[in-house]
Amino acid sequence: MEKFSLATTVYSGNDSLSRLGLLKNETIFLVCDAFLPDTPALKRILSKIDGSNQVAVFANVKPDPPLETIVDGVKQYVPVAPTIVIGIGGGSAIDTAKGIRFFGDKLRQETIKKFIAIPTTSGTGSEVTQHCVLSDPENHRKYPIMENYLRPDEALLDPQLVMTAPKSVTAYSGLDVLTHSLESLVAVDANVLTDGLAEKGVDVITHDLVTCFKHGDDEAARKRVHEISCAAGMAFSNAGLGICHSLAHQLGANFHVPHGLANAMLLPYVVSYNAAHDKTACAKYAQATRKAGLAANGMGDRVAVRRLISHIHQMMVQMDCPQTLQAFGVDLKVAVEMTETVVVNAKLDATFPGNPVVPTDEDLAKIYQQIIK
Numbered sequence: 001m002e003k004f005s006l007a008t009t010v011y012s013g014n015d016s017l018s019r020l021g022l023l024k025n026e027t028i029f030l031v032c033d034a035f036l037p038d039t040p041a042l043k044r045i046l047s048k049i050d051g052s053n054q055v056a057v058f059a060n061v062k063p064d065p066p067l068e069t070i071v072d073g074v075k076q077y078v079p080v081a082p083t084i085v086i087g088i089g090g091g092s093a094i095d096t097a098k099g100i101r102f103f104g105d106k107l108r109q110e111t112i113k114k115f116i117a118i119p120t121t122s123g124t125g126s127e128v129t130q131h132c133v134l135s136d137p138e139n140h141r142k143y144p145i146m147e148n149y150l151r152p153d154e155a156l157l158d159p160q161l162v163m164t165a166p167k168s169v170t171a172y173s174g175l176d177v178l179t180h181s182l183e184s185l186v187a188v189d190a191n192v193l194t195d196g197l198a199e200k201g202v203d204v205i206t207h208d209l210v211t212c213f214k215h216g217d218d219e220a221a222r223k224r225v226h227e228i229s230c231a232a233g234m235a236f237s238n239a240g241l242g243i244c245h246s247l248a249h250q251l252g253a254n255f256h257v258p259h260g261l262a263n264a265m266l267l268p269y270v271v272s273y274n275a276a277h278d279k280t281a282c283a284k285y286a287q288a289t290r291k292a293g294l295a296a297n298g299m300g301d302r303v304a305v306r307r308l309i310s311h312i313h314q315m316m317v318q319m320d321c322p323q324t325l326q327a328f329g330v331d332l333k334v335a336v337e338m339t340e341t342v343v344v345n346a347k348l349d350a351t352f353p354g355n356p357v358v359p360t361d362e363d364l365a366k367i368y369q370q371i372i373k
């Protein structure tokens with residue numbers, strides 16, 4: 001049986017924040033990204049919230065949310081006894097809001113009326129997913145929690161909010177969208193519904209992401225990429241992900257490589273590996289590449305997949321992305337020494353079972369070694 005579920009109502013456009021004006025007499029716990037306090041963006045968001053509401057702001061958000069931050073947030077959350085939670089920011093801020101809500105509601109044995117997510121990066125899709133990725137820095141681990149209960153009730157996509165993102169954040173988070181699209185396309189629970197979203201993700205990102213990187217104020221391109229980021233979130237939250245994310249989580253946990261960049265470094269090698277070992281995966285990658293206009297209609301699957309892989313490398317060059325751990329600044333010896341830990345923990349990652357091919361330890365090590373040069 002195929003399954004596709006959507007729990008989030010998505011509002012997109014410059015007027016999407018007006019939804020906040022509907023909240024009256026509520027107790028709001030607002031988790032906002034650390035870049036937001038004192039910005040016109042946050043002032044604009046707060047100005048939409050009616051004065052009849054009480055608002056408690058938590059802005060101690062850190063990238064790759066550490067468990068310590070969640071504990072800190074829960075201590076503030078429980079006595080506030082919120083009826084509404086709003087998470088505003090990049091994936092880290094939205095996941096922080098999810099984590100605080102998850103543990104906070106368990107502790108107080110009560111739940112909120114509504115969770116609203118307002119993304120300021122076009123990347124993780126966290127505004128529609130049941131995922132929340134937390135870090136344990138002491139043990140160098142990242143833990144994705146997956147609970148249907150974590151899916152936001154509303155996602156407000158305002159393209160203006162992503163325009164302040166630094167170029168590197170635009171590039172890395174956009175390449176995360178490409179990874180969500182390509183992994184969900186071939187994942188074990190993929191179906192026609194998720195395929196449609198994933199193929200469109202490949203199309204939009206390969207055409208519009210470099211424009212967003214070069215011309216951050218191109219509102220039409222920003223809106224398309226913001227919406228497709230959300231759509232790719234819908235795709236992977238139903239179809240699953242794969243070993244690109246399983247390995248990327250290890251690069252984040254051990255070397256602090258930003259999530260989207262870690263995925264992008266590994267993506268060409270994971271696509272190549274899956275295409276070589278699974279005919280269906282190869283055909284699906286090739287079809288998405290043709291539909292995006294990156295390969296001619298009559299072109300064979302393997303050649304089309306090679307086009308896709310070289311296009312990913314090319315986008316990374318155009319957006320100044322380091323393509324190896326050394327180029328990112330990781331010491332070669334340290335990276336080599338970590339191979340076994342990376343492989344062992346990648347196999348334990350919650351995204352691992354979604355991959356269309358079950359890799360051996362040696363296969364995973366070989367993929368990892370491709371980005372150590």
Ligand SMILES: NC(=O)c1ccc[n+]([C@@H]2O[C@H](COP(=O)([O-])OP(=O)(O)OC[C@H]3O[C@@H](n4cnc5c(N)ncnc54)[C@H](O)[C@@H]3O)[C@@H](O)[C@H]2O)c1
Binds near residue numbers: 063095161164
């Ligand atoms: N929950 C999910 O479904 C899911 C899926 C994939 C990844 N993730 C997780 O999400 C996190 C990555 O999220 P991300 O890629 O959005 O990056 P991020 O949230 O870590 O943000 C990166 C940096 O950009 C800043 N920033 C964000 N938006 C900005 C803006 N508009 N203007 C200026 N600065 C801005 C942030 O303050 C931060 O310093 C990782 O922890 C990853 O594991 C979650």
Ligand SMILES: [Fe+2]
Binds near residue numbers: 124179180245259263
């Ligand atoms: Fe991701």
